[in-house]
Amino acid sequence: MANILFLAHRIPYPPNKGDKIRSWNFLKELAKEHTVHLGFFIDNPDDEVHVSFLENHTASLCFETVTPFKQKLLCLRSFLTNDALTVGAYPYGKLQKYVRSLIEKKEIDLIFLFSAATGPIVPNDIEIPVITDLVDVDSAKWGAYAENASFPMSWVYAREGKLLAHYERNLADRSKVAYLVSDQEVAVFKKDFKRSITAVRGLKNGVDIELFSPAQNRDAQKxxxxxxxxxxxxxxxxxxxxxxxxxxxxxxxxxxxxxxxxxxxxxxxxxxxxxxxxxxxxxxxxxxxxxxxxxxxxxxxxxxxxxxxxxxxxxxxxxxxxxxxxxxxxxxxxxxxxxxxxxxxxxxxxxxxxxxxxxxxxxxxxxxxxxxxxxxxFSWDSACKQLNQDITKVLADAR
Incomplete structure (x- = not known):
């Protein structure tokens, strides 16, 4: 058993959209065998009702709310600081204080980052091992947007693609292991990147096949x-x-x-x-x-x-x-x-x-x-088995 800090850019419950499905299944798995401390952002006020549920699954919890208006203001600041908008769109102060407190008390053995946007929460100079789940190559998505947009948004999207790609790769370098959701995403991530990143690997999503099951009877209503x-x-x-x-x-x-x-x-x-x-x-x-x-x-x-x-x-x-x-x-x-x-x-x-x-x-x-x-x-059991194996190895190497 280890003490794991799990940081997510969005509350990892309920599992009602892509990133929350993945983050919840990994969080749920880690909480079975480890003591988990949880930090996240809430971007929808309706999600605050789920905080008490997550408190019952974790040793400690901290969250910060962020509104679309506040994120727009923070994005404007990112233009001045030359940061990627994805990274600059979050108020990190409260969660950074929470993380520093846990680190100072020596309560953390490993940090799990879910998405690149959580990177700034964690100090760069810590010795605690980090595993990062980037999920997708978001920088490539912004590059695709740039190709199909007209000025000035084409410039905004191209800027985001370039800056975020640099940040994603630096974050992968900081991590003992970095995940992407498929081998195809790994290939995109490594393309045209000069440094060798051997610890980047694909970790598939799964499906709750009991919840998402065939209909007993279909009416064929087209x-x-x-x-x-x-x-x-x-x-x-x-x-x-x-x-x-x-x-x-x-x-x-x-x-x-x-x-x-x-x-x-x-x-x-x-x-x-x-x-x-x-x-x-x-x-x-x-x-x-x-x-x-x-x-x-x-x-x-x-x-x-x-x-x-x-x-x-x-x-x-x-x-x-x-x-x-x-x-x-x-x-x-x-x-x-x-x-x-x-x-x-x-x-x-x-x-x-x-x-x-x-x-x-x-x-x-x-x-x-x-x-x-x-x-x-596509089995969550298979994905979680790989995650557990990697965590065991990273913790063993850190000792």
Whole structure:
């Protein structure tokens, strides 16, 4: 047993969006065998109700609230200090004081950083070993934004991509082990980087296959679903593209088909899509598994994607056939035509969707193969086993 400090850029509970699903599963695993101290930020006031739950799972806890307005002000300061906006967007003082106190009391054997944004909380000169979970190569995402934006945002995004890439790599250098969510992300991270970073490795996401399980009975209502956090730009881009470029062609061929966008928070751009025939925007939902179980097909038409898409894995775990972009399948690498259908054009998506809508037996077969794929390839037990092995080795080397 060790004393582990777990730091996250967002409260790691409830597991209702990609990063929180990953951080919660790792935190839960570490708390089984170790004494865990927890620090995090809260960016949604509704999440404060979950603090008491986390207190019951940890030895100590500290958090700092941050509002979107405050983050914008902090980002403006980052332009003056020449820092990456991702790193500069958080008020670190309270959590830094909490960490210094734990270190001075010699209560910490290892520090686990979840996301690059937590790096500034920890002093650079400490001897306590650090493990970092970068999750995705966020700097590459900002670079992709820059390529598709017009000035001045193209300059802002390019600046963020460059500065954040430098910070991510320096943080990996500070760490005994640094994780990314897939081997593909590791390859992106190491590309064009002159120094050798041997301790960077892929650590897959998992799926709660008991929670995300196949529906007992499907009514075959020809419901197509997209799930995700709708304050996330790639998700907004994806559903907007799908409705504007694909949906009309699907509805002409299948007038009874329905497209459901499930997930909050409310987004005015997404809400306007309800003006299209057959489109429903739910906002927050009480149970995402139930939403998936009520659908017939899931889509993930992401134009920009990093890491592994939990929305795809969760739909597959519910035995839904998924039509996804190449970017959305990256890191998952499910076989096209067997456990998933992959396409990148409006014509591809329309063809795959109509094929699946017209052939219920094929939908069922692809869904079954998708479920089997997830059960075999994406297990939290496997990911947590690797994490525990690395922690054991890092602690042994530090002694």
């Amino acid at each position: 419901i197509i679903i997209f799930t995700g956090a709708m304050d996330y730009r790639p998700n907004v881009e994806a559903v907007t593209w799908f409705v504007e470029k694909v949906w009309e062609g699907v509805r002409i061929a299948e007038p009874s088909a329905k497209f459901v966008v499930a997930g909050g928070p409310e987004n005015p751009v997404v809400r306007k899509l309800e003006g299209y025939e057959g489109v429903e925007v739910t906002g927050y939902v009480d149970s995402m598994p139930e939403m998936l179980q009520s659908a017939d097909i899931a889509v993930a038409p992401l134009l920009t994607a990093r890491g592994i898409q939990n929305k795809v894995l969760e739909a597959m775990a519910c035995a839904l056939p998924v039509v996804a972009s190449t970017a959305a399948n990256e890191g998952i690498e499910a076989e096209h035509g067997k456990a998933i259908y992959v396409g990148d054009t409006a014509a591809d998506f329309k063809m795959h969707l109509l094929t699946l809508l017209e052939k219920p037996a094929l939908r069922e077969l692809v869904g079954q193969q998708a479920r089997q794929f997830v059960e075999t390839e």
